Structure formats: structure tokens, C-alpha cells
Amino acid sequence: MQPAGRGVSPLLPLSYLVTAAAAFLLAALGVVWLAPELAGHYYQPRVLALTHTVTLGWITLTIMGASYQIVPIVLGRAIWSERLARWQLALTATGIAGMVGHFFLGQWSGLVWAVGLLAAGVGAHLANTVLSVRGLARWTFTARLVVLAHVGLGLTTLFGALLGVDKLVRILPGELFGNLHAHVHLALLGWVLPMVIGVAARVYPMFLLSREPAGWPGRVQLWGLGVGVPATVTGILASRVVLALGALAVAAAVIAHLQWVLGMVRGRRRPSLDWGLRFVLTGALALIPATILGLALAFDLLAGPRVALAYAALALGAWASLTIAGMLLKIVPFLVWSRAYAPRAGREPVPTLPDLGWPAGERLAWALLTAGFATLPAALWLGDVASIRTAGVVVAGGALAFAATLARVLHHVMPCARRGALTPTPKTGAA
Amino acid sequence: MITADTNLGSLLDAHPELVEILAGYHDHFARLRNRLLRRVMAPRVTVGQAAAVAGLPVTQMVTVLRRAVGEPVNGVPSSPASGADSPPAPRPSELDGRRAVEVDVREDIRRGEEPFARIMAAVKAVGDGDALIVRAPFEPVPLYDVLGRRGLAHWTERLAEADWRVWFYRGATVTTAPGRAAIADAGSTLDVRGLEPPQPMVRVLERLDALPPGGTLTVLHERRPMFLYPQLDARGFSHETDEPEPGLVRIVIRRTQG
Numbered sequence: 001m002q003p004a005g006r007g008v009s010p011l012l013p014l015s016y017l018v019t020a021a022a023a024f025l026l027a028a029l030g031v032v033w034l035a036p037e038l039a040g041h042y043y044q045p046r047v048l049a050l051t052h053t054v055t056l057g058w059i060t061l062t063i064m065g066a067s068y069q070i071v072p073i074v075l076g077r078a079i080w081s082e083r084l085a086r087w088q089l090a091l092t093a094t095g096i097a098g099m100v101g102h103f104f105l106g107q108w109s110g111l112v113w114a115v116g117l118l119a120a121g122v123g124a125h126l127a128n129t130v131l132s133v134r135g136l137a138r139w140t141f142t143a144r145l146v147v148l149a150h151v152g153l154g155l156t157t158l159f160g161a162l163l164g165v166d167k168l169v170r171i172l173p174g175e176l177f178g179n180l181h182a183h184v185h186l187a188l189l190g191w192v193l194p195m196v197i198g199v200a201a202r203v204y205p206m207f208l209l210s211r212e213p214a215g216w217p218g219r220v221q222l223w224g225l226g227v228g229v230p231a232t233v234t235g236i237l238a239s240r241v242v243l244a245l246g247a248l249a250v251a252a253a254v255i256a257h258l259q260w261v262l263g264m265v266r267g268r269r270r271p272s273l274d275w276g277l278r279f280v281l282t283g284a285l286a287l288i289p290a291t292i293l294g295l296a297l298a299f300d301l302l303a304g305p306r307v308a309l310a311y312a313a314l315a316l317g318a319w320a321s322l323t324i325a326g327m328l329l330k331i332v333p334f335l336v337w338s339r340a341y342a343p344r345a346g347r348e349p350v351p352t353l354p355d356l357g358w359p360a361g362e363r364l365a366w367a368l369l370t371a372g373f374a375t376l377p378a379a380l381w382l383g384d385v386a387s388i389r390t391a392g393v394v395v396a397g398g399a400l401a402f403a404a405t406l407a408r409v410l411h412h413v414m415p416c417a418r419r420g421a422l423t424p425t426p427k428t429g430a431a
Numbered sequence: 432m433i434t435a436d437t438n439l440g441s442l443l444d445a446h447p448e449l450v451e452i453l454a455g456y457h458d459h460f461a462r463l464r465n466r467l468l469r470r471v472m473a474p475r476v477t478v479g480q481a482a483a484v485a486g487l488p489v490t491q492m493v494t495v496l497r498r499a500v501g502e503p504v505n506g507v508p509s510s511p512a513s514g515a516d517s518p519p520a521p522r523p524s525e526l527d528g529r530r531a532v533e534v535d536v537r538e539d540i541r542r543g544e545e546p547f548a549r550i551m552a553a554v555k556a557v558g559d560g561d562a563l564i565v566r567a568p569f570e571p572v573p574l575y576d577v578l579g580r581r582g583l584a585h586w587t588e589r590l591a592e593a594d595w596r597v598w599f600y601r602g603a604t605v606t607t608a609p610g611r612a613a614i615a616d617a618g619s620t621l622d623v624r625g626l627e628p629p630q631p632m633v634r635v636l637e638r639l640d641a642l643p644p645g646g647t648l649t650v651l652h653e654r655r656p657m658f659l660y661p662q663l664d665a666r667g668f669s670h671e672t673d674e675p676e677p678g679l680v681r682i683v684i685r686r687t688q689g
Contacts, residue, residue, distance in 0.1 A: 008657065076655035076680075138677070202654075209544065209627060212678070269625070270544055271465050334628055338658050342629070343665065346636025352538075353629065 008072055008079050010335040012086065016065020017332055019093055021406055023057025024321070028399035031376070031392035039385045041305045042312070043180070045106035052103060054316050055187055056096045056118070062324050063195050064092070064125055066331055071132065074142050074202040080131035084124050092121030108167040115164045122157045126150055141218045145198025148225060152190025159183045174237055182236045189229045189250055192320055197221060197257045204261065207277060207330055208268040217256035224253025240300065247298035254291045258284060275362035279326025282370055286318035310381040317395070318373040325369065325402055333357055333409050340412045356412055361405035368398030433496050435489045439481055440474030446500050456485040459540065459569055472545060476573045483572035523586050526598055532556055532620045535566040537594070538630055549625040554578065556622065556651065562600040568593040620649040632659045635684070639668060642686045650682040
């Protein structure tokens, strides 16, 4: 027996997640605004600004914030330094705002300080994570993928910084688009994918009330990503054959992940799925067309900027955004509950998590975001401004509903909302 | 012909419309409208047990079901009132001094979840000197047979309108009888595995609120409860955690101040 580690304040991950949700809303509105640019080539300043709002502002900040809640739970280790994590948010968010702003203005020289701040923030996150997991007794599937993802994050940041410097002083060998594609895939497959599927293996059973997955699909995911991501990235830079082999390995990892998800859904004890879980499972379904399109690009069956944009919308929108939005609908109420009601639990009746949520808003957000992210890739492939704008309006409507849902949960952090919720009514009775 | 021993699973396969009649008697049976739950729950229950859950005489339940499917209603054997109306049995002395593992399934049932797997997982942890306490919103009559086949006797208390506490225990005689206070605070165990966050934290804090100074509570969990620890520290409890086996985390919590 040993004394347990110190828990993390719920306000720390919440501050990341609220910032990330704001970036998501901004990006969704940006799709509507930048529809004409999105109908053209993807290598334009404003499209790069939009892409980094999604990848850094929305996805990366969410993963960083969620990891400060989830990593202690799934790995059983306390965060090494909460203070460093708070500084990290300030550095990272300022860096992202600076990067997006300079991309938008097309001022490459101004990117330097922003990239520097972002790199400092990422460095703080890597240091905090490494120091948190050092000496871990059991290297589980999730622990290995979390470490793999953080290696991917470090390399993505380094590669991105080199790409930025390369715009001012030519330092990178090879052609621009090859380097750009390698950077994108390092971020998507080396950082986001292992983090999501690693955490999913511990978190999905928690919410689906199913057994934790085990067996050979886990080894396929570990080897598929461990071998496939370096092969894909080096293949993009150097060899089409290596790229094709790497893409196949990553696809095998994705299929194994989907097999686990399917097994958890089939073996669940929860008969009805809440909207958070529907988001997550819809996102998992989107991995199928995203993987098929990725393989088609890797095998040169398809090519060109329109297909690449459609692929990016499927991966970053339909898969990553729906999955992350679903996880937030589970994580944020828990954090708010921990902050607002855990100190009173056991002493007086407190609301349950469903009491904090807003199912109508969640349903509307799911319907609009699913419809929007289903049609946006097709609209981008066609390159039709009106279709892109229409899909963008649907996505933006979904993002607004999602933000309103989160805001409704977050208002419980306010003391006046807590007083209302603790008034003894049938709805707020304790379990 | 429908009798008290008719299996509910077979009956609903043949007459799915009976779900509505059962649902009219007790909210719990409304969950049988869900095909997945029906497949899991119904085969474990007889008509007689369903009557007991609903607090009805078995005769009345059989008569209603027979009438609904067009079977003759005469000849239904009379039966005593269900357990809900029976006078409470005295507490068996065998329960004194046992280490208690509690599984509270009230919230699971309220959310429409089937708690059978949680209960059966907890049964595995019940040794000869232990007792498994199941808290449910109705009398869990079907469990009596299921766990009886595993050698567990039971004793039932009705604490409130929708709050039943059933003690399941093996028949071994316990020679020491330290008394009720000792039962309440010494060596009691709470199994919160299989619950969705934050229910484990709520259950633990509810139990700790009644823990006397010096008393301990052992919590069986699937993971280290990182968000529970600050609450324990703030409320003046000391705690130690270990992992006796993969997937099982044990937290021993002790009240250190009054």
C-alpha cells in the first residue's frame, strides 16, 4: 500500500477545453467566410490560418487539456506540475493566436516569435508528461500510445518550425509540398491518431460500461502506428513504395482500432447511447472513408489539391472533430461536477451528470455537425463555393449548438447556478 | 399454460405484447421494451418472481397474463402475498461480524442499465466470512434463485419505498459476534467497479459520511480515483492505494479526525 498521488484541479483541463471550443467555433465560422479560398488551392495564407486554427487551436489544445484530466485517470499518475501546465496554456494559446494571425496576414517573418512561443508551450507539455509518467510500473497499451503520440507531437512541432524558417531561409531539402504533406501526416498520424486511439481503449469502456479491450488488435495498433507512421512520413519525403507500405500499416492499425470499438459497443452494458457516445461512434465511422481516401492518395489512385482538401476535411472534421466533441461532452460535465458538486457529494443531494447536460442541444449539435462534416468533403472535392459555404453554414450551426451546450454545463461553475441546482427538486435528487 | 414457474423470456418471445402489461405494474419492467435488455433480463425471471418484484400476489399476476393471451383463468393456484407484503424476517445472527461488500445498483437501474454483470462480478469477491449487500429500488427476487444456486443465502430489508437492501452470504457459522457498530465500521468494503464516473466518487463519499472516527472503508475500483483523493484529503480521511491484480485497485480509507 502507498499514499496516492495528488489529484489535478478540474479548472486546469477546463481552461484548455474552453479555449479549444472557442477555436472550434472560430474555425467553423471561418469555413463559411473562407469558402472562396477553400474552393481553390490549399496552399494559401488564409487556408493555412484556418487549418492551424483547427489542428492547433481546436485539436491540440483539446488533447493537451484532456490529457491533464485523462492521463492521471488512465495511467494512475498525478500531473508533475500544475503550475507549468498553466504557463503552458498561456504560451501555447498565445503562440497559436500569433501563428494564425500571421498566416492570415501572410506575414511569414512575424511567424518566428509565434512559433517560438508555441514550441515553448509544447516543450512544457512534453516535459510535464515525461516527468508525470517516468517510473511507470506497467506500460499498458494506452501508456505506450500516449508516449508515441508525444514523440509525434515533438517531431511535428520541430518539423513545423523548420518549415517556417524555410520560408525565410532555405534550409530543408526536397520540394515544398512533400515537406508540407510530411508535416501534416506527422501531426495527424503521429500525434492525434495514437493519442485518440490510446485513450479510447481506456475511456470508451468507462463510458460504454463494457470490458476493456484486449488481444491481438492492440498489438496491430501498436505495431501499425509504430512502424506505419515513420514509414508514411519518410515515404512522402523519399519513396512512394515506402509510403504505400506505411499507409497499409496505418490502415491496419485503424481497422484494429475499429474492431475494438465495435467489440466494446457490442459488449456494452449501457443499453442506450447518450449524445456524447453517438458523437464518438460517428467519428469512428468516419475513419473508414478517411482511411480509404488516404490509401487511394498513397497508392496514387487519386491526386490533386481538391482530393487532398476533401481528405483533410474527412480526417480533421468528420473523424477528429466529431470524436473530440463527443469526448468533451463526457469530460466537461465531469470536470464541472468535480469542481462544483464533488465537495458536497455524500453530505447533501447533488445533481448527477445527466442533470448538468442539455440533451436537446447535444442532439442538435450532433445532427448539424454530422450533416456538415458529411457534406463538406464532397463540396471541397467539387470545389464549388456555394456548396462549401452551405456545408460550412451547417457546420457553424452545429458548432454554435455545441458551444451553447458546453456553456450551459459550464455555468454550473458559477455559485448562483449551484444554489439553483441544489434546490431539492425531483430532477436533482442524488443517486 | 402460464404458471408461476413460466420463464418470462419464453413468454415474451411468444407474446411480446405482454411487456406493456408488465410495464404497467412496475417501472422496472418498462425496460423490457428494449430488445437488448429483454434478451439479457427476461430469461432469468419467472412469472412468480416478476410478481414479487411488482409487489403483487402471484395469483393475480398469472390471472392477468393468462387473460391477456386468451388462456383460461380458472384453476390458477392461490398463492401467498409477495415478499413486499410479508412481515420482515429477523436479522440472521450469521451476518454479525462479516466483512460486507456493497453493490448499489439503484442508479444503474434508474439509468436503464442492466446491473447483473456488476453483481456477479462482486459475487466472485465474496468469501466464506463475507457478505454481499445489494441495494436496489425493488426487491431483487430473481437474484435469490441465481445466487442461491451458488450457495448464497439471503436476508432482505426494506429501507424505504424504493430502497431495498439484501444481504447475500454463505452458510458458514461465524463464532465471533462483535455487534452492530463493529459491522458498520470495521472492514467494510464498497465495490464501485463497473460504474460510470462520477458514481464511484458519489458512492464512496456517501458511505464515508457515516463512517465513525477510526473506522475504515475499503473501496474496490478499476482505476486510481485521482479526483477522489483531493476530496478525501479535504474531509480529513487518510488513504492508501494498491493494485493487488491488474485491473483491480484497492483503496483503504480511514477517518482520521471527527
